[in-house]
Amino acid sequence: MEQLKLLWQLQELEQEIARKEIEMQNIPSVSAYRVRKREMAALQDTLSCYAEKMEAARKKMRRAELDLHNINGAIADLNKKLYGGAVHNTRELEGMEKKVLSMKTEQSAIEDNILSIMEELEKDEFKSSELDRETDMGQERLQQVKIQAQKDMQLARQELEELNRRREGITQRVEAPLLQKYRELKAKMHGQCISLVLNSFCGICNVSLPSAFRARILTPGQLIFCENCGSLLVLGD
Numbered sequence: 001m002e003q004l005k006l007l008w009q010l011q012e013l014e015q016e017i018a019r020k021e022i023e024m025q026n027i028p029s030v031s032a033y034r035v036r037k038r039e040m041a042a043l044q045d046t047l048s049c050y051a052e053k054m055e056a057a058r059k060k061m062r063r064a065e066l067d068l069h070n071i072n073g074a075i076a077d078l079n080k081k082l083y084g085g086a087v088h089n090t091r092e093l094e095g096m097e098k099k100v101l102s103m104k105t106e107q108s109a110i111e112d113n114i115l116s117i118m119e120e121l122e123k124d125e126f127k128s129s130e131l132d133r134e135t136d137m138g139q140e141r142l143q144q145v146k147i148q149a150q151k152d153m154q155l156a157r158q159e160l161e162e163l164n165r166r167r168e169g170i171t172q173r174v175e176a177p178l179l180q181k182y183r184e185l186k187a188k189m190h191g192q193c194i195s196l197v198l199n200s201f202c203g204i205c206n207v208s209l210p211s212a213f214r215a216r217i218l219t220p221g222q223l224i225f226c227e228n229c230g231s232l233l234v235l236g237d
Ligand SMILES: [Zn+2]
Pocket: 195, 202, 203, 204, 205, 206, 207, 226, 227, 228, 229, 230, 231
């Protein structure tokens, strides 16, 4: 009976190990860390989008400023000619005046454009610096969650190692043929196959066992199986 009890302990331990292994796949802090890490990656993506957008805006601004500089120069040149007294031809003067007017319209459009680029850029810079702060805080939190996840993972691993050590200890104490029988039965029944009998009830299917079973169970070297579920019976009381 001692051997069968060991077998039952082995089964219970193996079930606990299986539960622990599933539990290890679902450690809350580890899941939280993964979620947060993805969130941080998304935040970084948004930040680099803003950086690209701002870089493009600054380039556009530099071009517009150059255009403005050129048109300012051209207007100044024309004005110098217009009021310098060197040109006397009325038609030519009129032409130049028209040209100055159209250039001024263009100048005003460029100035408006520069202003709207600046406005947009300021907005983006503000959003980007907010995101920067959010990222910094997020990184800090991520680090904390990571430490917790590592701790929890390590603890779970240690627990699993301990369970495996205990299983190893029991396995070594069970006689080889019986262990073989257990493995076969376990594979056949897909899991629970050793039933601890308490008050003459099968511990697995809960069927009431005939009184004759008790005497048979106690016979040394006899393996008795539940006629209902097929599990190997071990006397628990
Ligand atoms: Zn049964």
